[in-house]
Amino acid sequence: MAAGTRTRARAGSAERDGAPHGADENRAEVLRAAAIAFMAHGYAATSIDTVADALGATKGRVYYYYRSKTDLFFDIHRQAMTMNLSVMRPLASSARPPRDRLVAMARAHATLVMDHLPTQRVLNQGVELHLSGRTTAPQRDVLDELMAMRSQFERLYVDVLAEGVASGDFRVLDPRLGAKSVLGALNWMTVWYSPRPDESPETRDRIADELATFVLHAVQAAL
Structure with missing residues (x-):
């Protein structure tokens, strides 16, 4: 085989396996x-x-980027938390009243679950893996890092609830427990939500609005 032909063959193989183009x-x-x-x-x-079967490729394409399924799992978790924090931080830190911020956060949270269901479900599996203790010491170090990101995410809800309690808008005895209840309701979507083939954007908007209203009613003070 000529040198140019060998180069083209290697380049074609590299592109099929995901590198470098x-x-x-x-x-x-x-x-x-x-x-x-x-x-x-x-x-x-x-x-x-x-994973290779789901990708419709060989194991080599997966191994080019990741040495193990654990590395894959952790990277999905990390990217999902990075995305969630980037969406939620501006909503939590806006100048709007706590009530409006909580509604916007809950609505965005529900939308994230619907738009990125597989990765959001992996987040919950990550918690289960962390609690199970079935990990090596290096894996626990990575999981601790990922759990710290989850704590940052939860803290956004805690702070908004605390501000709402201080302003008289919310009736929550402990904002930390209140945040866990809110997150429990929203994250449970990863269990029950399953998109229909004919599901419209309007349907997703309605689901997000319903959940945001539920969250608000659960924490707001009696009028």
């Missing part, structure tokens, strides 16, 4: 496929083979 998008495709696999099978039952 379009590396970011190829990595994102691997993460999306892995999130779908974890959502369908759970962490324990998912393997690199499972």
Whole structure:
């Protein structure tokens, strides 16, 4: 085989395996496929083979970016938390009254779950993995980092609830417990929500509005 032909063959193989051309998008495709696999099978039952099947590629394409399913799982968790924080921080820190901020946060939270269901479900699996203790010391270090991100996210709700209590808008004995209740209701969407093939944006808006209203009614003071 001529040198030029060998080079083209290697380049074609590299592109099919996700490198180097379009590396970011190829990595994102691997993460999306892995999130779908974890959502369908759970962490324990998912393997690199499972991810490759969901991706419609060979294991080599997955291994090019990730050495293990645990690395994949952690990266999905990290990217999802980064996305969630980037959406929620501006809403929590706005100059609007606590009541309006809480509604906006709950609505955005519900929308994140509906728009990114596989990755949001992986977040909940990450909590289960953390609580189970079935991890190595290095894995626990990474999980501790990811749980710290979750704590930052939860703190946004705690602070808004505390401000609402101080202003008389909310009736919550302990904003920390109140935040856990709110997050429990919103995160439970990852269990019961399943998009229909004909689901419209208007339907998703209605679901988000209903949940935001439920959250507000759960914490607001009697008029």
